[in-house]
Amino acid sequence: MTGLAEDLAAAIAAAVDEGMPRARADLERLVANRSVADPQIEPPEECAAAASLVAGLFGDVGVIGVESLPAPDGSVAVVGRTPGPEGTPSVLLYSHYDVVPAGDLDAWESPPWQLTERDGRWYGRGAADCKGNLVATLLALQALQEVCGGWPVEVAVICEGSEEQSSGGTEALLRGRPDLVRCDALVLADTGNVELGRPTLTTSLRGTGSVLVTVSTMGRPAHSGMYGGAAPDALQALLMALASLRDETGETTVDGLAHDGRWAGAAYDVERFAEDAGLLEGVAPLTGSDGTVADLVWARPAATVLAIDARPVSQVTAAVHGTATAVVNLRTPPGVDAEEAQRLLIEHLRRHTPFGARVEIRPVSLGQPFRARTDGPAYAAMGRAMASAFGHDVTTTGQGGSIPLATALADLLPDAEILLLGVEEPGSRIHAPNESVHPDELRRTALALALFLADLGGLLEA
Structure with missing residues (x-):
């Protein structure tokens, strides 16, 4: 100057x-x-x-x-x-x-x-x-x-x-x-x-696409003592479907959705990420099967369960759930079409929900x-x-x-x-x-x- x-x-x-x-x-x-x-x-x-x-x-x-x-x-x-x-x-x-x-x-x-x-x-x-x-x-x-x-x-x-x-x-x-x-x-x-x-x-x-998924197996809750074991638990079915969205390394595993992106910019230090995110002592950041913190947060899709509706602990009864609902948010990196990724998420949840449960899924939000x-x-x-x-x-x-x-x-x-x-x-x-x-x-x-x-x-x- x-x-x-x-x-x-x-x-x-x-x-x-x-x-x-x-x-x-x-x-x-x-x-x-x-x-x-x-x-x-x-x-x-x-x-x-x-x-x-x-x-x-x-x-x-x-x-x-x-x-x-x-x-x-x-x-x-x-x-x-x-x-x-x-x-x-x-x-x-x-x-x-x-x-x-x-x-x-x-x-x-x-x-x-x-x-x-x-x-x-x-x-x-x-x-x-x-x-x-x-x-x-x-x-x-x-x-x-x-x-x-x-x-x-x-x-x-x-x-x-x-x-x-x-x-x-x-x-x-x-x-x-x-x-x-x-x-x-x-x-x-x-x-x-x-x-x-x-x-x-x-x-x-990253883009975003949230869905509301409702899993139903029975017309009403069933007594866990009388029917538990054989009665298909809607909450368990939902949890099994949700568990299929991520593997043990933190990688998002939605069928048909690529998860091999690489972040080309500055790295995200693992220790700083742990502090920024407020991780508890002994809990380490997830880095995927072959990636880094930066890859997972900026260059790869991420599926996150934002909320689940089921019977709250304060109202617990000995009953198998007949229905359960969750909101799943999917983040998509540049280069991935958010609308297509949301479609793949919906198909994945239908495919991975067990027990022949009835699955209703409604898109909630979408952004590229x-x-x-x-x-x-x-x-x-x-x-x-x-x-x-x-x-x-x-x-x-x-x-x-x-x-x-x-x-x-x-x-x-x-x-x-x-x-x-x-x-x-x-x-x-x-x-x-x-x-x-x-x-x-x-x-x-x-x-x-x-x-x-x-x-x-x-x-x-x-």
Whole structure:
């Protein structure tokens, strides 16, 4: 950088630092909304209030034309677009304001809907995923606005309200209104760093396909003393089918589904994975028959039993189960069609359920995998920005989770660069009790976003 560029970067960094108290206040207001996009868990009014708050926050930092648009699944997406200087690129900034349920409240050390500072971190549901990412975006826009008096590129924003449900509402909305996402570069802020303070760009996402499987063998439960042994146990049949999905090495063994992929990027250290995942002492990570941790979480399919419905222990009776139900989630790496993989999973479960049981299977969710391009000017600019903000060179990683909208946007925007990053890191414990964000990670991510926009707009010399 030249001296002038260095001075500008320093001024932006100072503005980000000065904006942190407001960022905390914004995050506190957002976390207070119990914005779970499932009316069976939280009232719809909570999501409506969150959407209204997001719209107001975008307007406060200078986004023009902010709208709250209903999606076909009943959620609301907040969008806006601010023109930039003529001839400059357009950048779309994505986040989502809906969250997963709080779950077991007794497992939280502080109230999930109240942002609480503890041990240098900010705790609360959505503090990282994804309200923390939204706040980092707001902080970046605010800082750049204060220092430069505007943004050097066209800035569009979209914050969706049902990402965690994989219900496809925002995708359907955008396919009908592609003008909302027109851009040269899309920053999808819904991932994070491989460890605290280590800047990371995610270059691949696994797809997802969940199914609900119900196994029935009898019209009613049967007394285990009178009929046990000869009576076909529906729960046992279901467990046997589920056990066939994985082998003893952890490899997913769905009939007809390849499981020999190799991860070509940075390795995932076994000890770090054990710490990140919270493995108990003496329990080792699974690495497959001939693979590595990285292969299994980023390059190969993974079948996971998410839930089982049967008689709970608190209501135990001496009876053989007549019916049992489970939800199975299948993650698929880039290069594997998620819809085809889901079909193979359904056929596998039918084939491997014993006792001649009746098997009913219903697809629940579906999202295709994604692989980002890494050879464009936006990717290079983001690499420079993150290295400057974090003080370390950028690393790349895969993401075992899925963001179905990423694939949809890649389809809608075939020429755009899609960059995945965020405030999340292993210590955030997203989707678990005691989710949190480290304020330094939020600050550094905001600075990286601001420097990226300045660089892409020609204000910083490479």
